[in-house]
Amino acid sequence: MELSVVVPVHNEAENLAPLLGEIAQALDGVREYEVVYVDDGSLDDTGSRLLALRTEFPRLRVLRHRRACGQSTALLTGIRAARAPVIATLDGDGQNDPADIPRLWSALMELQTEQPLAMVAGYRKRRQDTGWRRFSSRVANTVRGGLLRDHTPDTGCGLKVFSRELFLRLPYFDHMHRFLPALAQRAGGKVVSVEVNHRPRLAGVSKYGTWQRLWVGIVDLVGVMWLQRRAHLPDIDESEGPLIN
Template structure:
């Protein structure tokens, strides 16, 4: 495409050979009527099936299609990052490539963006997934995330989201943090809203998600809480906790010292002696950890931005 597009749609795929053709057809039908220039960036995340070869075969049929092939399976967050880095649009929409997200919802997301929002998140209110293994853990996780991060969304796990490019381009996504992008951009004051979107049952292929992801989501949630409160001042958290423990241990040891030298009591067999030493050592370790965390955070914010993925080829 010669001119810079208004919209970039970023879609990571992994072993979705049966979904590629209907996905491109549905995107073509949904986007050609929006009245704005667009591109679709499909990131093949090291697929082991025919996904990449099918994409290359269909590329001449869709001039708006850009394919990014990663060298191996880096994970969904890295694939999203690769697509976002190569996106040229003013607005970037992310979605899954398994046909469960509906491209016909994209115009609704764009309409909300044009109202002045920076992020529009999809809400799969009528979600077509198993209740016990997918919906129930998701409902519990979404409620917990909303409460602890203070970014109120019903569905953090929905990949169908729209972002202003200047908001999302400055965010580094790694690990499993793609679902927490609204939280990350909220740190800089982004305006966030949510709309209901359609969710279809999976027809082809196998889901890459399971209940085992719940634990990883909880770990990422702890990271988000840390980022929200202490991202630029980790010493405040570790130093305060360590200082309190050190003072408690010092107080215990001072009390035992008084008993020993002024009252002649034997303190060598008292568990309180060991507790006091443990508190002092733990407090010193936490303060040291805080200092190291300060150095790490400064390196993080001042680094040159080394990428977490490796691109094999870009097909334009």
């Protein structure tokens, strides 16, 4: 197993089959992979449709939260259950393009020759969202980047490929998925951004409002700054050979 594709979803019934089809098209015959969907307490028929889709997509694994816990918790559930050393994450709304995964995989493999704990973050340079959403994200990324110095132009992109070991070293908290590059760097990981395709949402509705993200983001930003200031990455030397055989 080379790659685990982890997809958190909440009330995305209409987007399940099309996205799974695109994942298969992008990865069949390219990587040995699995797809781990985490149904985060959906109230529509997301759960039943996922179970039915296992027949058509035998690489699909389905995990379910009995109540909604949020995207970060759903990611943690999926990554803990994943069987591959490399993780690719996708938003379940279909706006991320699975065809970009092999390119991000290649970028990660190159990066891991320098640092095994590494992350490649998608950069939605040409976002297919409303003007207001693009503007608010641009402001948020500018403020976050200036304070955290994570050198990542788009931390909100759900498409990322990274070492599973790296993710499991990160401190967990609600909404941590918005700060993965900064947290990865805090843990000693290396992060690069790669431009990816972005599509308009064709079904379902967004789960986050601008003001909700703003106020939660301010509190979380302060918390991540605190974590950064308390981090220490020691350089470790070990004396050669034991004194007693």
